[in-house]
Amino acid sequence: MSGIVVVGAQWGDEGKGKVTDMLAERADAIVRFQGGNNAGHTIVRDGETWKLHLMPSGILHPGKLCVIGNGVVVDPKVLTDELDELRHRGVETKSLRISANAHLIMPYHMMLDHAGEAKLGKLEIGTTRRGIGPCYADKAARLGIRVQDLLDEKILKKKIVAALDPKRSSLRPYARDPRLDLQAMSEEYLTYGHVLEPYIADTSRLVLQRLDRGDMVVFEGAQGAMLDIDHGTYPFVTSSNPVAGAACIGAGVGPKDIDEVWGVAKAYVTRVGAGPFPTELDGPLAEEMRERGGEYGTTTGRPRRVGWMDLVALRYAARLNSLTSLAITKLDVLAGFDPIRACVRYRGAEGAEFDYFPYHQTVLHHAAGEYVELAGFSEDISACRSESDLPAPARDYLEFVADFVGVPIALVGVGPSRDQVIWTGDGGDTAIRLAA
Ligand code: GDP
Ligand code: IMO
Ligand code: MG
Numbered sequence: 498m499s500g501i502v503v504v505g506a507q508w509g510d511e512g513k514g515k516v517t518d519m520l521a522e523r524a525d526a527i528v529r530f531q532g533g534n535n536a537g538h539t540i541v542r543d544g545e546t547w548k549l550h551l552m553p554s555g556i557l558h559p560g561k562l563c564v565i566g567n568g569v570v571v572d573p574k575v576l577t578d579e580l581d582e583l584r585h586r587g588v589e590t591k592s593l594r595i596s597a598n599a600h601l602i603m604p605y606h607m608m609l610d611h612a613g614e615a616k617l618g619k620l621e622i623g624t625t626r627r628g629i630g631p632c633y634a635d636k637a638a639r640l641g642i643r644v645q646d647l648l649d650e651k652i653l654k655k656k657i658v659a660a661l662d663p664k665r666s667s668l669r670p671y672a673r674d675p676r677l678d679l680q681a682m683s684e685e686y687l688t689y690g691h692v693l694e695p696y697i698a699d700t701s702r703l704v705l706q707r708l709d710r711g712d713m714v715v716f717e718g719a720q721g722a723m724l725d726i727d728h729g730t731y732p733f734v735t736s737s738n739p740v741a742g743a744a745c746i747g748a749g750v751g752p753k754d755i756d757e758v759w760g761v762a763k764a765y766v767t768r769v770g771a772g773p774f775p776t777e778l779d780g781p782l783a784e785e786m787r788e789r790g791g792e793y794g795t796t797t798g799r800p801r802r803v804g805w806m807d808l809v810a811l812r813y814a815a816r817l818n819s820l821t822s823l824a825i826t827k828l829d830v831l832a833g834f835d836p837i838r839a840c841v842r843y844r845g846a847e848g849a850e851f852d853y854f855p856y857h858q859t860v861l862h863h864a865a866g867e868y869v870e871l872a873g874f875s876e877d878i879s880a881c882r883s884e885s886d887l888p889a890p891a892r893d894y895l896e897f898v899a900d901f902v903g904v905p906i907a908l909v910g911v912g913p914s915r916d917q918v919i920w921t922g923d924g925g926d927t928a929i930r931l932a933a
Contacts (some may be wrong), residue, residue, distance in 0.1 A: 505724075920932035
């Protein structure tokens with residue numbers, strides 16, 4: 498048995514897609530366990546770029562079981578479009594399975610997401626406006642509509658009516674929107690049901706069968722620990738739990754089915770949307786980092802906020818997730834920055850020092866990073882394939898990060914393509930096996 502969870506250890510967009518795709522090569526099944534099409538996971542292989550939103554990042558490996566777990570919120574339009582696009586580009590999608598218990602994003606969830614953000618005005622969260630928050634809210638309120646409901650017209654209509662009723666006043670600005678017409682909405686969703694029916698399954702059972710026979714299963718997280726609704730920078734978070742513990746709930750397996758947890762982190766930090774970001778940069782340095790890293794959102798195209806590596810937050814993420822291995826991506830982007838800074842504590846209002854992640858939102862909002870300066874490197878490292886190929890300052894930086902966080906680095910990204918990676922031979926059992 499080998500269950501490996503891949504999670505984001507920062508504010509999302511760490512390169513989970515690339516790491517999952519690499520692990521998928523050796524895995525038998527790949528399972529998305531939370532989030533929805535707020536995610537954008539990029540895979541670059543053989544010069545081709547794939548941007549996946551709902552599809553597990555194992556889909557490019559033909560024949561492997563790819564699961565959209567019960568913890569994911571599914572916009573069936575986005576899913577059917579993504580399936581069409583993959584098939585159009587020659588990808589076999591027959592081995593996809595969608596949990597019958599996953600919740601559906603409905604047109605009114607997207608409207609409520611827009612309306613909620615508009616109402617907040619300057620205080621907006623900066624959501625992706627994909628209806629994620631309102632969909633999870635309905636799930637918790639037991640007004641959600643699940644994938645299995647697509648297969649029963651009567652139930653679907655009844656549930657839509659029940660879900661819409663308490664939302665009437667919030668949806669008043671959309672009262673004339675044809676997407677809210679019960680007949681049109683149910684017809685549209687029943688059509689998705691017809692298309693998706695062959696993929697709908699009891700995915701928990703399928704995954705447990707694989708684990709029981711000793712297969713390697715990769716559980717792919719979306720977003721990152723700092724966007725976790727419980728542990729992140731609330732309320733500037735997403736509406737699900739991107740931390741590793743949620744893999745069990747969102748896939749329908751038990752805690753003992755997880756053997757390793759890989760945390761993906763960039764060699765610096767980015768964040769999309771509003772909320773505290775203690776190591777944020779601005780001015781020309783930020784511009785340079787954003788341009789070199791191509792830091793524009795995969796889902797919304799928004800410029801990502803950028804900053805130096807935040808080791809206080811990364812150590813917090815390591816603890817929350819029980820990380821066994823780190824994957825540090827985009828080290829190549831730091832070439833030319835000298836010195837490289839790494840935040841090792843926060844300084845709050847009135848000079849208070851924090852070497853741990855402060856629990857109080859007000860403290861965090863006023864926290865500024867304090868840094869250790871490390872020597873930079875100027876060489877292009879995108880062709881390096883072993884640690885010994887790296888310039889000494891790059892190796893020192895990695896060592897500093899691993900020591901500070903207390904988690905070994907299993908792999909290092911030196912470019913977007915799947916072969917632009919260095920396996921260190923360190924990390925959990927799987928990392929060591931794969932590096933060999
Ligand atoms: P995810 O949401 O965590 O899967 O990450 P995204 O795909 O949203 O963003 C990561 C971006 O960095 C993508 O454009 C990747 O192609 C790219 N990327 C991943 N690893 C590396 C790396 O090691 N170096 C560089 N230069 N780009 C990388
Ligand atoms: P991946 O999986 C980066 C951010 C949004 C916003 C907040 C809430 O590609 O790493 P939501 O639409 O979820 O209600 O928005 O969360 N956010 C992400 N940021 N990467 C993501 O996904 C994100 N998914 C949501 O920008 O700040
Ligand atoms: Mg992304």
